[in-house]
Amino acid sequence: MKIHEYQAKELFSKYGIPIPQGRPAFSVEEARAAATELGTLPVVIKAQIHAGGRGKGGGVKLAHSADEVAAVAGAILGMTLVTHQTGPEGKLVRRLLVEQGLDIAKELYLSMLPDRGTASVVIMASEAGGMDIEQVAATTPEKIVKVQVNPLLGLQGFHCRQLAYGLNLAPELVKKFIPMIGNLYKLFSAYDCSLLEINPLVITKGGDILALDAKVNFDDNALYRHKDILGYRDLDEEDPAEVEASKYNLNYIKMDGNIGNMVNGAGLAMATMDIIKLAGAEPANFLDVGGGASAEMVENGFRIILGDPSVKGVLINIFGGILRCDVLAQGVVEAAKKVDVKVPIVIRMEGTNVDKGREILQASGLNLIVAADLKDAAGKIAKIARA
């Protein structure tokens, strides 16, 4: 799960991690009030969306007077911000963060994330702050300091020192940096973070070190033990169809093509999308109804796929294991009748009781095209896409 920068900074503040003074604002009036409350000028007005690259896209601006605050806030609120992470369609800005402007001496980079290969928490820091870290890693890897923390051991003093000296921090900054790393690690562990990134982490001319930006993502599997974080969820940042699907425990991801598909199991679902593409069409979605899909899940899946107006045809690919094909076929037929399907549907079914299942589909009187195998299914659906 992702949260906004201002929400991440609330968590930072709770854990004693230094941040600039700031207030969230949902309207121009609130932005003006926030700036007045801060009592300092200039202020920085930052668009709050779940994507990076906001500055380059025109979503982060300085304001030097109360009137300018109102003007800038008015311009950013309601704008469609396009960054390298939003896709060409961009994202509508509904929330702002109004923050005190700082005199910046130096920008650093800092992040923590679980490393799947080593099963440790990797902490990365770099003197090349404010830049895309993948680019830094590719062009100047010597500028990145990296430590691995075994979660059974936890963060140790030497980890922090390695980072601090690797960043060439002055002695008085080392004293501020080390406790900050400790607090960040506490926050990371306490909340099952899947990413914690500060880019940039700034050193001010006054000699302070603060998180100018804050990006925190959470492990979806661990949200059950962080009910407070669920309050940060912003449904406006998610695709409405994906939100709807998540209510039924369906894994749905919207894509750009016109061939809908419904598959049981994530790996098979990805492979089915690939087959659609290889046959010369484009998948409209990813939809995993689970290894043990029920008739009810199939029905909800149908409604979600068909809610996408670009869908011209649907490919259903089910490998019936413990769930028998005849039971599933019955579910598909009932769901198709209820949902009133108007586009052609190709069904490929394999596994336990497949013959009985195919019979049920053929006899249903619905516009169902039964495919013999995967290749056959791909050919049939590609033909529909071209029609």
Place this chain on the structure above:
Amino acid sequence: MSIWVDNTTRLLVQGITGREGRFHTSQCVAYGTSVVAGVTPGKGGQDSDGIPVFNSVRQAVAATAANCSMIFVPPPFAGDAILEAIEAEVPLIVAITEGIPVADMMKVKNYLNGSRSRLIGPNCPGIITPGQCKIGIMPGPIHRIGPVGVVSRSGTLTYEVVHQLTMQNIGQTTCVGIGGDPVNGTNFIDCLQAFNQDPATKAIVMVGEIGGSAEEQAAEFIQQQVKKPVVGFIAGLTAPPGRRMGHAGAIISGSSGTAQAKIEAMGKAGITVVKNLGELGETCARSFQGAI
């Protein structure tokens, strides 16, 4: 022959009295697996469909000499259940549970180091040696006894692959689902090494997907050490970056973990990579000719 499980495997089931645990235990028993014990804390002394239930893994192992544990414990408690099995020195632990927090699995993975246990999973269909022993949730009848080892990160995708092999009259020594989570126990290389050493396994099918770099590392290992023919498949060519595709581990982060990079690495290592899943069975029949 086979790897890790056969007709000498004595299975205990952690979470045997839950709905899923009980159902799949009955399916394993029906396949011929020797299920000797169950563990559900608080239900020790009872039985589940005739299988004795114990309060702890240690008690179950002491009483029944179980040498393998299958775990169906719900996600919030599954990490703890795996740790309990490691602490009781169960040689093989198969965790089926999907949805265990990554932080819990990172602790498990580090605790596994230097222990006497091998962990398969979590978030996996399990492991099966056709004709001898089924540990997990895969449908038994699609499998066939034969010379091909199968290793995969997926569930139903593995069934699809096995089905296509069986339709070509190509049987399997052992099929291992290593799971779709970012942090898991047994990895591709562990399985490849075991298949490479198993005299009954004459060829290998490896099924990967986007996310991480396990396939790239496996490809390097195959190039250096595996003498048996390998056919590979990677799911997720069309997957958008930054999105978790069902499995917690199936995510392209930045420029790493793409299907394209994996397919390239596998091709360079001499693996026959199938792009269209529909052609996997036929490709195996062709590539394995002479070897099996």
